Amino acid sequence: MKWLCNASKRWPLLLFCVLAVMSFPARAVLGDGAASVLNDQARMKGSLRSVDAKAYVMHEITADTGTLVREYVSPGGVVFAVAWEGQFPPDFQQLLGPYYQQARRATAQQERHGRAPIFVDTPSLVVQQSGHPRSFHGQAYIPQLIPQGVKASDIR
Amino acid sequence: MRRFALLFVVGIVLWIAGCSSSTTPSTVTGVTVTCLPSPIQSGQQNQCNAVVTGTGTFITTVTWMANAGSIASNGVFTAPVVLSPTIVTITGTSTQNTSQSGTTTVTINPVNATPITVDAGPQPQSFTAVNEAFTSVTVCVPNTNTCQTIDHVLVDTGTSGLRLLSSVLTVPLPQQNDSSGNPLDECMLFLDGYGWGPVALADISIAGEKASSAPVQVMIPNSSSPPVPPTCSNRSMGANEGNSVSTLGANGILGVGLFQQDCGTKCTPANGTIPPVYYDCSASPCNPTYVTLAQQVPNPVILFSFDNNGVMIFLPSVPAGGVPTETGSLIFGVGTQTNNALPQSATVYTVPDTGTNAGELTTTFNGVSYPSTIESGASGIFFLDSATTGIASCAVKGFMWYCPTPSPDNLSAINQGANGNKGVVNFSIEDASTLLYSVNTAFSTLGAPAPVPGSFDWGLSFFFGKTVFTAIDTKNTPAGPGPYIAY
Numbered sequence: 001m002k003w004l005c006n007a008s009k010r011w012p013l014l015l016f017c018v019l020a021v022m023s024f025p026a027r028a029v030l031g032d033g034a035a036s037v038l039n040d041q042a043r044m045k046g047s048l049r050s051v052d053a054k055a056y057v058m059h060e061i062t063a064d065t066g067t068l069v070r071e072y073v074s075p076g077g078v079v080f081a082v083a084w085e086g087q088f089p090p091d092f093q094q095l096l097g098p099y100y101q102q103a104r105r106a107t108a109q110q111e112r113h114g115r116a117p118i119f120v121d122t123p124s125l126v127v128q129q130s131g132h133p134r135s136f137h138g139q140a141y142i143p144q145l146i147p148q149g150v151k152a153s154d155i156r
Numbered sequence: 157m158r159r160f161a162l163l164f165v166v167g168i169v170l171w172i173a174g175c176s177s178s179t180t181p182s183t184v185t186g187v188t189v190t191c192l193p194s195p196i197q198s199g200q201q202n203q204c205n206a207v208v209t210g211t212g213t214f215i216t217t218v219t220w221m222a223n224a225g226s227i228a229s230n231g232v233f234t235a236p237v238v239l240s241p242t243i244v245t246i247t248g249t250s251t252q253n254t255s256q257s258g259t260t261t262v263t264i265n266p267v268n269a270t271p272i273t274v275d276a277g278p279q280p281q282s283f284t285a286v287n288e289a290f291t292s293v294t295v296c297v298p299n300t301n302t303c304q305t306i307d308h309v310l311v312d313t314g315t316s317g318l319r320l321l322s323s324v325l326t327v328p329l330p331q332q333n334d335s336s337g338n339p340l341d342e343c344m345l346f347l348d349g350y351g352w353g354p355v356a357l358a359d360i361s362i363a364g365e366k367a368s369s370a371p372v373q374v375m376i377p378n379s380s381s382p383p384v385p386p387t388c389s390n391r392s393m394g395a396n397e398g399n400s401v402s403t404l405g406a407n408g409i410l411g412v413g414l415f416q417q418d419c420g421t422k423c424t425p426a427n428g429t430i431p432p433v434y435y436d437c438s439a440s441p442c443n444p445t446y447v448t449l450a451q452q453v454p455n456p457v458i459l460f461s462f463d464n465n466g467v468m469i470f471l472p473s474v475p476a477g478g479v480p481t482e483t484g485s486l487i488f489g490v491g492t493q494t495n496n497a498l499p500q501s502a503t504v505y506t507v508p509d510t511g512t513n514a515g516e517l518t519t520t521f522n523g524v525s526y527p528s529t530i531e532s533g534a535s536g537i538f539f540l541d542s543a544t545t546g547i548a549s550c551a552v553k554g555f556m557w558y559c560p561t562p563s564p565d566n567l568s569a570i571n572q573g574a575n576g577n578k579g580v581v582n583f584s585i586e587d588a589s590t591l592l593y594s595v596n597t598a599f600s601t602l603g604a605p606a607p608v609p610g611s612f613d614w615g616l617s618f619f620f621g622k623t624v625f626t627a628i629d630t631k632n633t634p635a636g637p638g639p640y641i642a643y
Contacts, residue, residue, distance in 0.1 A: 064428065085512045094390070111552075111553035116538060116615075129393060132531060153610070
């Protein structure tokens with residue numbers, strides 16, 4: 001983990017390096033603390049870029065497969081949304097944690113007439129994926145955790 | 157007097173003889189042959205005519221001969237079956253003078269058109285397919301006559317590669333191996349599910365085209381071996397589409413999309429990381445492995461001898477409310493034959509072949525631009541959300557669709573290619589809660605929200621009433637190289 005900390009000079013990363021060495025659970029993700037971003041970065045063997053948008057901090061991980069994963073952290077330090085794009089979708093078990101099974105249950109209950117993008121829209125979870133097998137675009141967020149002043153359309 | 161009479165008779169005889177000897181002799185001086193129309197396709201007929209020139213009262217008939225196919229005594233030529241353009245020489249030889257003959261040539265092209273049908277899907281099953289265009293595909297064990305024709309294979313311009321359910325496959329297609337000689341399996345991720353199973357080799361025949369020893373994916377259910385690796389299933393929000401005909405909604409998928417292979421260079425050793433797409437299954441669990449482009453499941457069109465630069469799909473327009481079934485054509489090649497020429501009225505929309513917007517156009521709606529796709533494999537038009545469009549949405553059997561009131565809602569958007577070409581799309585959305593409870597299966601007005609963070613997916617609804625060309629990456633066409641979509 002230490003090499004990751006030296007890899008960038010961006011200050012938000014420094015914070016997460018500090019957080020990361022404090023033994024956070026090695027599980028990631030949507031609904032989790034900000035430290036899980038680093039776990040994801042390590043798993044995806046990716047590079048990290050962080051942008052402070054005041055109402056939230058967006059961490060963009062470029063996985064070694066070329067897929068971009070963006071994790072949105074609220075001022076309270078919780079990952080309230082994730083988004084992805086690329087030829088290969090990310091490992092949702094890692095990225096969404098328990099919400100992954102919730103999304104799968106929701107899609108399984110939908111009677112699909114023909115082929116369609118993924119669209120789960122529930123009060124506790126929104127998951128969407130469109131595109132095609134050379135270019136997936138998706139996002140997942142927990143509506144209750146979206147910070148004030150942030151719109152769902154900011155997640156992309 | 158007697159002498160005079162004799163002279164008279166001789167004179168008459170000479171006169172008569174002189175008359176007959178002054179008649180021009182009957183000769184044939186030439187034969188000109190034409191056969192129209194040309195080119196024609198395998199098995200088709202055209203009419204050959206011979207113009208025989210000569211002097212005197214010559215005979216105008218010829219004896220016909222063709223160096224391939226067959227030709228009847230009345231000049232009707234029947235083309236042989238070919239897989240690539242073949243020139244046949246037709247000869248008409250004078251029946252009076254066999255040293256006089258004429259020749260012409262007829263170009264024979266492969267049959268490149270096959271019907272597609274929009275209907276309720278393979279039955280009996282637990283579902284009714286909606287807006288799925290099906291065709292039949294014949295697969296054979298390579299270089300044998302052990303073949304099977306499979307109906308209700310979904311025609312999908314959104315993916316590349318032929319994928320067949322193991323549960324419908326009855327011929328023993330041989331396993332494709334990786335570079336180490338180990339069994340090669342694949343995880344194919346769709347938007348709403350995934351396909352897992354071995355890569356096999358097959359001779360694929362569709363219309364009059366053939367792809368020999370083509371890698372295809374055999375989609376197997378969860379109950380089969382090798383088991384689905386978690387690195388495959390965990391990348392999908394949906395089910396294993398290989399589980400059953402009901403799960404897939406078809407007997408297979410014929411991916412005839414924008415790309416030559418389903419994965420491309422990202423799965424080859426040229427890429428730094430092995431993506432979780434192709435797996436070496438020499439041990440359990442299977443492990444991701446590199447593959448060459450040739451080992452990947454290709455768009456079968458690229459393996460055809462001819463007509464191998466893309467496809468054209470024609471579907472008639474359907475009235476409001478939809479129709480129970482609809483029939484159209486899948487035609488191979490773009491601008492390779494007379495039946496797949498790009499019309500003057502068509503606009504070419506090029507798309508990037510790499511990057512996060514690979515294969516995508518741009519669609520502008522109410523002044524805002526979004527990434528978009530045009531693909532026959534999706535059912536309706538999936539676009540934006542209710543908040544953006546102002547169209548009410550409703551759940552029909554658990555899935556969100558657009559349900560405008562009043563219905564229909566007439567809309568307009570602008571599609572734009574990477575080449576800057578633009579075109580207006582006028583489309584209508586009807587109340588899906590009415591459409592999906594009708595007996596109809598073909599709808600041009602079926603729509604659903606599909607945000608993320610705003611995108612357009614022009615599915616089969618878009619194709620009705622249009623001729624849509626899908627040109628494959630780097631393949632040359634009369635309108636330049638693919639990848640592009642034109643309509």
